[in-house]
Amino acid sequence: MEKSKIHPDQKYIEGIAANDSAIIRSIYKNSVPKVVFYIMNNSGDKDQAQDVVQEIMILLFNQAKANTLLLTCPFDAYFFLLCKRKWLNELKKTSNNGVTINEDFASINESALELVQEAEQFDEKQQLFDTMFQKLGDKCQEVLKLSFSIKSMEEVAEKLNVTYGYVRKKKSLCVGQLTQWIQEAKNFKSLKNN
């Protein structure tokens, strides 16, 4: 993607990453009401709107922490589009009947749309990853969890009461197991698409 100019609203993304209450409150005050209005006008209620907003906020946090989110459009437009699409996906999942959707409300902003697609890919990738991770054995999950939160492998070995050599090998193999599964999923997907 061509690196367009970063929008000054990047401060919202930084605020989310820093868990800045004032920024979060201002998002709820300025950007959330529009989302609630939209969801309530499209077969949803207030609680469902609250859930969608919360999930999107967590997605933004994860994206910001992974340093993969550079805002090239106003935050408000991006946030609304993300929430809207999330809600439409929810509707599709839960209802077999046709859903009436008020499309006129959408203001499509080219770069917002591009960013939203990136966010959705990020989310999808993370969900796939989480599913794979859950498939690992308990020992693998524990070793990986400690290895990536503590960093020093000597400390990890000490904590698990095993040798450094063992924990290093175990870590490589557990990451390898995930690699294999994800690689297989990728190959399967490209087979399907061809």
Place this chain on the structure above:
Amino acid sequence: MNEERYILFDQYLQGEMTVEERNSFEKEVSENPEFAAEFITFKNVQVQLENKFGHEQEREAFIENLSDIADKHFNKDRPKVVLMRPWYYAAAASVAILFGLFFFDYNQNPSFNDYNHPGQAHFTERSNTNESLIQAEKTFNERKFKEAIPFLEAVLKENKTSEIQYYYGVSLLQTGQDKESEAVFNELKSGSSVYKEKALWNLALLKLKQKDYNGCKEILETISQDYEDYDEVQELLHALD
């Protein structure tokens, strides 16, 4: 599973190879697309794991804070402190009206008591065993501010957080120790914690208590619009006009 390959990947990424091993590894990457693809996935998995577990605590703190703010936002129309039952409100209101009829003195200035809501403390949500903290919360919420002060002081001595400082300031204010209270809130005001705006609000209340209406107004005007109880700030500003 190709165990040796994954061990090799890890050794390469950890920088544990000799120059020769490195060269032959890189040669393999450039010549064998299947090897290269798997190596890239391996690296991506590492990044995912770092994202997942590297920020675990920060993520939990974020979600907790987020839920708090969201609950406040979405339930704004409900009363914030549900200490009184509706019929108490009705009783209190009728008493207030009676008093008002008796002592109606055309004094239009807002009074401290109208805006004085000490709030509820929630220090011990996460199975805390600090006795002072538990007692501080208990006495504060029972409105025994005089008793709460020594407990809060004990907690502050161990671990000075903005939250405890704030409730300490409120307790001092409620027990008429205005000067001490003002000092605490002034300290919070110059910090950057979430209690900054709350501290400003209490400093404004102190001025109101001392009937320094201009001073009160000046402080109110410095409170950010993002303050959670900004409605009340506006109301008081309006009443002062």
